[in-house]
Amino acid sequence: MTTTKDQQLVSISDIAELTGLKVPTVSNWRRRDGTFPQPAAGTSARPLFSLEEVKEWTLKTGKNVQFHERGAVQSIADLLRGRYDVTRYHQVLFPLLALARWVQANDQRPLAETSKDDFIELAKRSIDSLSQDRPLVAASMEQLLSESTQLGDKDLLANVFSKILAHGNPGQLAAELTDLVRKTSWIGGAEHLSTPAFSDFLVALLPRGGSDFADFGSGYGQTLSTAARFEPSWSLTGLDINVQASQVAACLLYTKGVHAELLSKDVLRSAHEASFDRITFHAPFGTRLNDEDLQEIVWPFGRPPRSNADAAWPQVAYRSLRQDGCAVVVVATNVLMRGSTTRDILKRMVSQGAIEAVVSLPGKTQINTAIPVSILVLRKSSAPSEVLMIDVTQSDAGTSQNAQDIDIADAYAKAIASLEAWRQQGTLDTEISAAVPLTELLAPDAVLLPQRWLLTVEDPDKNKHLVEDVYASYSALADAAQQQPELPALLSVAEASQVVPLRALTEVGTVVRGDFSSTRSSAADTTSSPKVQVVTMGTVRTGRSEERTSSARTAKKSPVATQTGDILITTTGPRINACVWDEEGLAVDKNVTILRDLSQAWDPYYVASQITAESNQAMLTGITIKRVDAKHLLVAQLSPEAQQAIGQAVRDYSAFANAARNTAAKAEEHLAALQNSVSSGTIAPA
Numbered sequence: 100m101t102t103t104k105d106q107q108l109v110s111i112s113d114i115a116e117l118t119g120l121k122v123p124t125v126s127n128w129r130r131r132d133g134t135f136p137q138p139a140a141g142t143s144a145r146p147l148f149s150l151e152e153v154k155e156w157t158l159k160t161g162k163n164v165q166f167h168e169r170g171a172v173q174s175i176a177d178l179l180r181g182r183y184d185v186t187r188y189h190q191v192l193f194p195l196l197a198l199a200r201w202v203q204a205n206d207q208r209p210l211a212e213t214s215k216d217d218f219i220e221l222a223k224r225s226i227d228s229l230s231q232d233r234p235l236v237a238a239s240m241e242q243l244l245s246e247s248t249q250l251g252d253k254d255l256l257a258n259v260f261s262k263i264l265a266h267g268n269p270g271q272l273a274a275e276l277t278d279l280v281r282k283t284s285w286i287g288g289a290e291h292l293s294t295p296a297f298s299d300f301l302v303a304l305l306p307r308g309g310s311d312f313a314d315f316g317s318g319y320g321q322t323l324s325t326a327a328r329f330e331p332s333w334s335l336t337g338l339d340i341n342v343q344a345s346q347v348a349a350c351l352l353y354t355k356g357v358h359a360e361l362l363s364k365d366v367l368r369s370a371h372e373a374s375f376d377r378i379t380f381h382a383p384f385g386t387r388l389n390d391e392d393l394q395e396i397v398w399p400f401g402r403p404p405r406s407n408a409d410a411a412w413p414q415v416a417y418r419s420l421r422q423d424g425c426a427v428v429v430v431a432t433n434v435l436m437r438g439s440t441t442r443d444i445l446k447r448m449v450s451q452g453a454i455e456a457v458v459s460l461p462g463k464t465q466i467n468t469a470i471p472v473s474i475l476v477l478r479k480s481s482a483p484s485e486v487l488m489i490d491v492t493q494s495d496a497g498t499s500q501n502a503q504d505i506d507i508a509d510a511y512a513k514a515i516a517s518l519e520a521w522r523q524q525g526t527l528d529t530e531i532s533a534a535v536p537l538t539e540l541l542a543p544d545a546v547l548l549p550q551r552w553l554l555t556v557e558d559p560d561k562n563k564h565l566v567e568d569v570y571a572s573y574s575a576l577a578d579a580a581q582q583q584p585e586l587p588a589l590l591s592v593a594e595a596s597q598v599v600p601l602r603a604l605t606e607v608g609t610v611v612r613g614d615f616s617s618t619r620s621s622a623a624d625t626t627s628s629p630k631v632q633v634v635t636m637g638t639v640r641t642g643r644s645e646e647r648t649s650s651a652r653t654a655k656k657s658p659v660a661t662q663t664g665d666i667l668i669t670t671t672g673p674r675i676n677a678c679v680w681d682e683e684g685l686a687v688d689k690n691v692t693i694l695r696d697l698s699q700a701w702d703p704y705y706v707a708s709q710i711t712a713e714s715n716q717a718m719l720t721g722i723t724i725k726r727v728d729a730k731h732l733l734v735a736q737l738s739p740e741a742q743q744a745i746g747q748a749v750r751d752y753s754a755f756a757n758a759a760r761n762t763a764a765k766a767e768e769h770l771a772a773l774q775n776s777v778s779s780g781t782i783a784p785a
Contacts, residue, residue, distance in 0.1 A: 107169075108140055108147040108180035117150075118164045132160065140181025147180050172275040175262050182252055186287035189280050190347060194239040195260050196276070197350035199269040201225040213264065218257035219244070235349035235361050242346075273354040277319070281466065289466050291318030291344045293381060297464060298325045300511040301379045304427045304458070304476055304518060309376025310334060315366045315416065320348030320359065322379050327357045335359035336375065338366050367392060367411065370419045378419060378426035382412035384468070385431075400447040401440070409434045410444040413475050417453055420479040425455070432459060432471040433720050435547040436731055445547055449540045452482030456521075458489040458514050459549045464507065471720070473549075476518070485534040487521050488549035489514050544603035546731060550717040601733040607706060608666075608697040610729050613687030614659050615647070634661055635688040636669045639676045644685055659693070661685045666694040666707050668732075670725050675718075675732075677710040679703045692729045700739055704746035709734040 111129070115122045129135045136156055138146035150166075157164055169177065176188045183191055202221055205228065213221070222244055229237040247253045266272060280288040302325045305312075310333070314322045317337030326333055335358070339345050342363040349361050362369070366380075367388075388408045399418055403410040409430050416426040434441060435457070448454050456476040463469045471492065491510040517532045527534060533552045539545060604610055615633050633647045661667075665680045669691045687693060694710075697703055709715070715732045719725045737745070 106139060107150040107174060107177040109150045109153070109177060110141070110145060110147055114148070114150075114153055117166045117169070119167070120164065128162075134160070150177070170275060170279075171266055172272050172279060175259060175266075175272070176276075176279075178255070178259050178262065182255055185285065188286060189276055189288050190343065191243060191256075192259075192276055193273065193347050193350040193354075194236070194243045195256065195263055196269040196273045197236050197353045198222060198225055198240060198260065199263045200354045201229065202264065203269070213257050213261040215253045215257045218260050219253060229353075233349060233353055235346050235363075236353050239346040239350055269354050270356075273351055277321070277351065280319075288319070288347070291339075291341070291347070292321055293318075293466060294464070295321070295325075296508060296511060298322045299329075300515070301381070301427050301429070301474070302326050302329045303511075303515045304474060305329075305377045305379070305425050306522065309421075309424065311336065311375050312377040312379075313338065313370075313373075313375040313419070315370060315378060315380040315419075316382060317348060317361065318344050318381075320352045320357075320361070322381070323348070323359045324352060324355055324357050326377075326379075327355075327359075330377075333377070336373070337361045338364055338370060340365045367396065367415060370415050371397070374419055374421045374424070376421050376424045378416050378424070380412055380416045380426065380428045382409070382429055384409065384470070386411065400451070400453070401444045403444060404440045407437070407441075410441045413448065413453075413477060414444070417448070417477050417479065420477065423480045424478070426477040428475045428477065429472050430475060432473045432548070435459075435473055436718070436720070436728060438730070442546075446541055446545075448477075449486060449537055449547070452537075453477055453479070454486050454547075455483065456487035456489060456518055457547050457549055458518075459492050461492045461507070461510070483537075485536050486540060486547075487518060487532060487534055488547075488552045489517050489532045490549040490553045491531055492550060544601075544606070544731075544733070548718070551714075551731075599735045599737065602736050603730065604694055604710075604732050604734065605730055607701055607734055608694045611659055611687075611693040611695060613689050613691040613693065615649070615686040615688050631686050633686045633688055634667055634680060634691060636671055636676075636690050638680075638688075639667045639669045639678050639691065640671055642678065644682070647686075647688075649686075659687045661687060661693070662695055664695065664697065664703055666697075666703055666710070668692040668694060668710060668729050670719065670727055673719070673725050675711055675716055675727055677707040679707050694729065700736075701734075702739065702742035702746040704750050705737075705742040706734050708746065708749045 109117070111125050112122050114120075115125045118125070134156065136148050136152040139149045139152075141147035154166055156162075168174075172192070176192065179188055179191060198221065202225075205225075206221065222240055226237045226240050226244075229240075243256070244253075247256050263269060263272060277292065280286050281292045281294070283289075298321050301322060307330060309330075312323075312326045312330070312333040313336040314320075314326070315338050317323055317339045318341075320337055323335050323337050326335055337345070337348060337359050339348070339361075340363065345361045345363045348359075352359055352361075386408045387406045388403065388411065390405075393402055393405060397418070398411075398414055400414050401410075403414070412430065413428045416428050420426055435445070445454075454475060455478040456474075458474040458476070460472050460474070462471040465472060476487075491507075491514050513528065513531055517528045520526045520528065521532070521534065531553070533549075535552050540547065545551075613634075615631075629649045630646055631649055632644045635645050635647075638644055661680055661683055663681050663683055666677055667680050667687075668675065668677045670676070694706070697706065710732055715727075718731050719727050
């Protein structure tokens with residue numbers, strides 16, 4: 100297999116993409132016709148072919164296909180195929196684009212083909228020129244020259260560089276290459292980027308003013324580029340522990356004409372060496388710290404836990420702020436609901452006025468993960484009396500598989516406008532935001548999750564219509580119901596004359612997790628294993644226990660067992676389900692939580708109904724599998740009499756609704772049987 104410097108190399112899948120055909124069709128061309136071009140590079144498992152030779156072959160053999168044009172940057176990248184690993188394309192091309200930018204600014208030669216000697220001379224001159232002002236750009240060019248010498252690829256690089264010069268716009272090519280890296284997972288490097296809309300959003304959450312800006316974990320410099328557009332007067336600094344990423348960022352920013360000081364340092368240990376007026380920090384998730392980090396670093400709000408040390412990053416950002424400075428820090432939303440050490444750190448930040456606002460976003464806004472994220476907006480200024488909570492999780496953002504395809508500009512714009520209005524006029528967009536007093540946020544059961552503080556207040560008129568609809572539905576189903584229990588008197592809830600206190604489940608009773616797990620052994624093994632009745636996730640929904648085979652580990656310990664009056668809690672699909680259980684002694688599945696030992700101040704049926712209210716459904720987390728920590732669920736504490744009345748109403752109406760559903764299902768079966776009988780000719784009108 101031999102290649103020439105001008106060959107555009109493509110794979111079988113590339114040919115299929117360019118022609119609009121399916122991969123098997125192109126594979127059959129090669130397998131069934133011996134005149135198909137031979138591979139010019141690649142491996143036996145993934146051969147690469149000359150695009151020109153393939154085009155000529157389709158013409159000679161009369162294939163009625165048209166080849167779509169490759170994008171400019173993709174066509175240039177194809178020249179590297181077979182010589183560089185695909186994951187390094189952008190690490191080769193970004194320095195060449197920066198060199199082209201330097202040539203345009205400093206060397207007025209015509210855009211003709213560049214020889215190997217010309218290329219080497221220009222590269223060396225640019226290295227000398229940029230070594231002081233843009234040291235990382237110079238270092239990346241020097242590294243590329245060194246590698247090309249070892250691989251004997253200077254002719255190839257000179258040819259690629261000629262194509263870049265001939266295009267004439269290295270800045271546009273750099274933008275196209277960045278977009279290609281972001282959208283194409285197999286190229287690599289996407290972990291150092293975010294979506295452009297998200298970078299714009301982070302920077303727009305910062306107030307204008309200040310003299311300098313820093314991006315911690317700056318990656319390929321996308322947020323620095325955004326900051327340069329947002330506030331041209333800012334002095335820009337980027338910190339990232341990855342040297343290669345900093346070099347790519349330096350080249351990319353240089354092609355855009357953006358100047359930033361890029362430091363290849365560990366943010367955790369180096370951020371405090373300088374202070375800044377404005378900071379963004381797209382922090383890593385689920386970080387694990389070592390003992391040395393925990394002991395030697397100064398933690399202004401408390402030492403974070405060793406594992407899942409996400410509470411470290413807001414402290415790092417805050418510590419690096421100047422007085423009156425502002426930082427925005429991206430964290431996984433579940434960090435806001437963690438207990439123990441993380442909760443204590445966040446509450447110290449609240450108590451000392453370090454948190455100005457919290458913004459919750461929907462899932463799938465990130466490139467490399469689908470988990471929901473939230474933004475902590477930090478201020479180092481006079482202590483506020485409130486924290487602004489903004490919730491845009493109900494955006495349609497989470498409907499697409501890829502963050503690149505999501506358009507949540509409206510949700511971002513609403514969050515930005517809400518924060519700005521609160522800063523400037525003290526006004527609130529009550530649909531998505533609420534100002535929560537610090538005293539409430541410091542309560543033992545309080546969490547920093549905005550959804551918790553934006554509970555929908557029901558309209559009394561709406562409740563009245565709901566009651567009317569309930570009676571109407573009752574009348575419609577009454578004739579079909581086999582049993583018609585007396586419909587309880589339903590209450591239309593008006594505005595309460597006083598605030599009803601909300602209690603965490605830990606204040607209502609004792610929260611216990613089930614511990615039963617089934618064996619995964621073969622059928623032959625399970626015949627000798629003990630079988631027990633278990634309350635499962637399905638039990639909470641159907642009210643029936645299930646027979647399961649106990650695993651050896653479960654059989655050796657004393658399992659959690661049901662007690663009379665237990666409230667069973669679990670998640671099924673996208674919902675929290677709860678029910679009251681009265682049978683004693685059954686094992687409890689590990690995915691079921693129990694609330695037991697309620698005091699006489701609580702009616703269990705009322706509590707079970709409140710657990711499934713929409714205000715608690717908002718506490719669900721996760722994308723594929725929804726989960727909830729029962730300790731975060733809240734129940735409104737009414738008088739025992741009111742609880743019993745509502746609990747009885749819920750019980751009676753639930754029983755009626757179940758009976759009506761069963762009757763309706765039976766009616767559907769009868770109707771289907773009638774239709775089938777008529778169609779088969781076995782029944783006809785009398």
